[in-house]
Amino acid sequence: MMNWKRRTEIFLRSLFLQACWNWERMQNFGFAFCVEPGLRRIYTGEALREARLRHLDTFNTQPYLAGMIAGVVLRMERVAANGDGRVERIETLKRALATALAAIGDVCFWAKLRPLSVAAALTVGSVVWVLGGAARGGFLAGAGVFLGLFNLPAVWIRWAGIRLGYENGEAVAAAIERMNCQRLIGRLQNAGRVATAVLAALALAAWPLAAGRGWKEALAHGMIFAACLLLQAHPISVLRAYGALVAAGLFGALTLQ
């Protein structure tokens, strides 16, 4: 059942997972949209109606991993339609997978890979800009690195996850365990540390000196950066952080007037 055409259908539909996000049932409509073609091939009549209601229930997960859950669900629905499985098991497993994959996906993609891609993009973009002398070249290089570094694994898991979910069905948890997500998160963390250290070193030392600005200006920027790092010692929203900067600036301007 899960041939190239079916997989492409689910993949394209998964791009609209969050189009109709609502507070009551969250991504339920987008998920129902994803699995609808599969459900139509498995069920008709009253059984189809019940299957649709099942998948209009509350659902929320990391968007790039929803395809994997769709694959699992369609496999289990096919088994249940043949009389070899229980429908209640589908609902239980779907909920458990959504929560577990959300936790993994949010850390991997939003908390690690995206900021890592930003740091790498800014490093490459600024190097190309300064050495090449053209802003457009720097932007193209930076945007290319950002979009490539983030989207390659994202598109891969969106595409491969559908088949992984369908082939493994209920045993998908073991397949996920073999992917060793903790080690992956650790590697992303280390890569992020290297990328941000290089970016900070370039911004604080290399570029000001290359522009002939001298050690005093580099030192002043370093002190401002250190103060900002201290400001971030506890989680603080971006508006409050910027507000603190404005307050410091006003205080300085009024004091030195």
Next chain:
Amino acid sequence: MLDARCWGNLPWLCLGAAIIELDGAHVGQWMVSRPLVLGPALGWACGDIQSGAFIGAVVEMLLASDLSVGSVVPLNGSVATAIAVLLTGGEARVEEAVAIPAALVAGFAHARIERGERIWRNGWIREIRQDVQDGKEIAFGTLMARAIGGHLFFTWAFLCVCLLVLTPGLSWGWSAAPEPVREGMRWAWRAAPWLAMARLVRVFWK
């Protein structure tokens, strides 16, 4: 290239930004709506890619630790970047020192209104479930078009209204503000890239 200093081009620039903003959550999530990409793209459209790239980079780093997990709707970086780039390249060329904080506040306001949009959709979902229980077919295409089209219109209108209000408002406010206030805001903008980099560094070095 559309000159953002011409009022007639503003609706088209806002429409382009609103279409790209859909990538943030509604369609695809390919990261093209991120400030790091949208900033220079809008800057290039307005004829000043360097300024757009710098604003985009600063806003992107400022939002590095803001995660859209679960039901959280963080400050909308795409809207904030679009407003910042179009304000600084617009009719009155508002200074970055006041345009950036105003754009961040606008991004926060857009996120709050989007929460209302999500509550509004609850009614649609209840109707769909009732229709399925009554044995009717689900009009997926219609509802998707309504959700995406509605959000696109809302974001476009929000951008237009913000720019129409903020451009003259901030220009007047800036010229009327005492010099120490202006100097303080300029200092905050000069320090903002370091705050942004500190937020990015803190993601990995806690």
